[in-house]
Amino acid sequence: ETGVTQTPRHLVMGMTNKKSLKCEQHLGHNAMYWYKQSAKKPLELMFVYNFKEQTENNSVPSRFSPECPNSSHLFLHLHTLQPEDSALYLCASSQAGSSNNEQFFGPGTRLTVL
C-alpha cells in the first residue's frame, strides 16, 4: 500500500487498558507526526519526530507515549486513558528540510475511551 497507513482504523478501549496505534509511511520521508483531531480542538499537534528523534512534545500527558523505531514507522502507546481522550488520531509524514513542506496524512484511528 502506498502513502501513509494507520492501524487500527477503529479502537474502543476501557480506561485501564493498554493499546498501541501504528503508523507506517511508504513515501521515503524523514519526519513523522501525531495529531489529535476532536470537535473541540481540530488538528492539535502532539508529537514530531525528525530522523527518528523526537523534536516536539506539545505538552501531551504522559498517558500517551510515542515511539519511532525508524523513519518509516511511528507508534503511539496508550495507557490509563480518559474519556476526553476519545478522538481521531492522525499520523502524518513529510520530508523535513526540503523545499516542499507538505505533510501527508494517514486515514486516522478513531479512538473511543469508555
Added chain:
Amino acid sequence: GENVEQHPSTLSVQEGDSAVIKCTYSDSASNYFPWYKQELGKRPQLIIDIRSNVGEKKDQRIAVTLNKTAKHFSLHITETQPEDSAVYFCAASSATDKLIFGTGTRLQVFP
C-alpha cells in the same frame, strides 16, 4: 507559542458563488502557509500552499493571498461546486517544519 486563527467557522454558499476563508498568524517567522481540505470521513489533503516570498498563487478555481505585513492569508474558491463541501484548514509553519493549524471552516455548497 504560535497561534493561527481562522474565520468563519462555518460558511454556506450557493453553487456558483465564491467562498473566502481568512486566517491570521502570530509568528512573524512563519514562511509557509498550506491549505488542507478534509472531506467527511476522510484524511486532510493539501489543496494549495503559498510561501512568504509570494503574494498570491492560483490553481484553477482556488487561489490564496498572503499579506505578510498584516500577518494574514486567505483562501478564495470561485464558481463553487457541491463537491467543494468539506472542512478547510489553514496552517502556518516556520523553518522547523512544524505546522500550526487553524480551527477549520466547514464549507457547505448548496446546489
